[in-house]
Amino acid sequence: MSANADWLARSQAAVWHPCTQMRHHAEQASPAHLPLVPIARGAGPWLYDFDGKRYLDGISSWWTNLFGHAEPRINAALRAQLETLEHVMLAGFTHQPVVELSERLNALTGGALGHAFYASDGASATEIALKMSFHYWRNVGRPEKAEFLCLAGSYHGETVGALAVTDVAIFKDAYAPLVRHAAHVLPSPDFRLAETGETPADIARRAAAGLADWLEKNGERTAALIVEPLVQGAAGMAMHDPEYLRLARQLCDRHEVHLICDEIAVGCGRTGTFFAHEQADIRPDLICLSKGISGGYLPLSVVLCSDTIYNAFLDDSVARAFLHSHSYTGNPLACRAALATLDIFATDDTLTVNRRKAQKITAALAPLAAHPQVAHLRQRGMIAAFDVSTADPHFSRRFYRAALDAGALLRPIGNTVYLMPPYVVGDDEIALLGQVAGQALEIALR
């Protein structure tokens, strides 16, 4: 038995893999069969299995990895931190990495969202932002503000609380009876929904009109609107014009409703600016960050909030305080990985370098634009996507398999194929991703 096959069999028997019908791993004969890929090590944008085959990580290992696997500078920072302090509880204690990271994040918001609250995953960050918003309104004497708004196709995590603002059927439907106060779902500004003659800005304005209508009637009892700025990832890289965010900001101000930007996927330079919302020239009241913030190394999430929100919790009464905690809140190793990641943005001038890489990605996918079954080729910074028209319910798995065979990790969302590589991807590797996408498309459509 090859080393790969051994790990594969042992994993199948003992590990319950996420977001997976485990039978699809076991039944090799099924058209739905998904190969489980045992990874021995990573280096830069490449992952290596136990038999020496390598895969180009075209989706940054679920959108987390920014500067490649086993990045030497992040490794060195973590080694040093390991020798100093691996963890201490954050209630009643503090430490260097969490203070420095909070200061750096504050500076990245221009000082506007200067208070950082920590957790370990994105779904928890979503729940923290929702709880903070609700509790803020309660603290200022507006307890009736207890409803949330999200966009059609929104994804903000899969814990029972976060599912309330997630609108992706495959994640939500089975658990609908558990989700207690589902948020109101608003029309999405996704520019694929534009009617003939409508520009992306037009559909943004049309979607914002829906928000305006809702707030006119229900603003009094609405606490917050949560959005994935510019790109709704799990919806299938649904992109919208920044105009939507500008209008949403104005409407939220008018109706005294918080604007929460979930930058878990789009933050950390993914769309071209450090935060996606910067492209609309607005400031949210709350920001959720996770995924890339630790460079894809360790579970870490952060909620950043304004002075106004923070100050409403200051009081002699414990009940007005934000009584929320996770055991690993502000873990020093995770914060150190995040600091090393932010250092790389500065020393490598990542945002500038990425502008050129984004053009290479555009060029690598350009030949597919003419394909008769490809539609809506679109891009925002280091995210590029297209939709494939096919009635085959197994398209996504067949494409994924064909891409793996050709040496790249590309995992479509339904019929949407996307590239979201680590920022260290080289020009030749970008070209390879384009080639593999074209090849896998032909095989999957056969």
Ligand SMILES: *Cc1c(COP(=O)(O)O)cnc(C)c1O
């Ligand atoms: C991944 C993601 C989340 C959830 O993060 P987890 O760490 O997987 O819980 C929330 N919001 C967005 C936009 C995401 O992409």
